[in-house]
Structures are given as structure tokens and as C-alpha cells.
Amino acid sequence: MVASSTSELRTLFSSLDKDGDGRISAAELQVCMRATLGEHVPAEEAEALVASVDADGDGLLCEAEFLKLALYCDAEEEEERTRGLREAFAMYEMEGEGCITPASLGRMLGRLGNERGVGECRAMICRFDLDGDGVLSFDEFKIMMSA
Numbered sequence: 001m002v003a004s005s006t007s008e009l010r011t012l013f014s015s016l017d018k019d020g021d022g023r024i025s026a027a028e029l030q031v032c033m034r035a036t037l038g039e040h041v042p043a044e045e046a047e048a049l050v051a052s053v054d055a056d057g058d059g060l061l062c063e064a065e066f067l068k069l070a071l072y073c074d075a076e077e078e079e080e081r082t083r084g085l086r087e088a089f090a091m092y093e094m095e096g097e098g099c100i101t102p103a104s105l106g107r108m109l110g111r112l113g114n115e116r117g118v119g120e121c122r123a124m125i126c127r128f129d130l131d132g133d134g135v136l137s138f139d140e141f142k143i144m145m146s147a
Contacts (some may be wrong), residue, residue, distance in 0.1 A: 006067065011064045012036070023060035026050045029069075082142075089141050099135035100125065 016028045024032075026046040033041045041049075048078065050061055053069045061069065092105040102121035108115045116124070125136050128144040 009067055009070050013063050023062055025060055085142055085145060089138050099137055100141060101135050
């Protein structure tokens, strides 16, 4: 349920609340997830999501509960993305130093069939080396991967 702001989520909630009663059902949540994620979510899963944040137990989501669910889903998505990036980082890091060096980048690129010299690898790293230490930390790698 990725949205860039709380106001966008409130607008989305209002558009789903067809009868204007300030609540949306699991079925309406399914429509939302199909629209925002592009995938069908089974009714049982939508009901479980509603139940996970339904503070008053009415089986419906008020705006506050909807926002809580959206933030939870965004946090889970970010955690999954970070886990994938850590796996990719580990492939390039290879030396157990907690950073990607020009040599380790060159070795990995070579394994992928994209041979590069150390100088080229150093230049590639330099573009995202924010602290100027000549290597990429995980945080710098995350920035590079989102560029």
C-alpha cells in the first residue's frame, strides 16, 4: 500500500469509503490493494489485515486504522527491500570487510561477465562514495541502488 504521504492515504481512504460512513470493509481494502499493488489479495487475507489493526473489533477500518495498516505494510515492504539489498551487498562485498572495494567490485562484475579494471571500479565507487574513503558502505550501496 505504498503512498508517499499521509494526505495521499487519506485521499485514498475517502475514495474507498463509498458511503461516506468513515469506515471501509475488507472487500474495499481488496479493491485498494489491487489498485495500489496491482495484485489480487484473497478475501481471507484482506480480512486478516483488517483484523490485525481493527482496534474496536467492528470488522471495519476507520481512517486511523487504515493509516496504521498502510504504515505497517510500508514498513514491511521496506524491511523486505533492505533484506534483498543486504544479500546483494554481501555478493559484492566478498572480503568480509563490510564494504565494497574496487577489487571486490571488479571480481563480482567479472563473475557476471562484465570485466572491469580496478581503475574503472574505483571510478564507479567514487560516484556514490559519500564519505570519500574509497569504498562503499551498505548505506552508500543503498543510495546507489535507488539511483
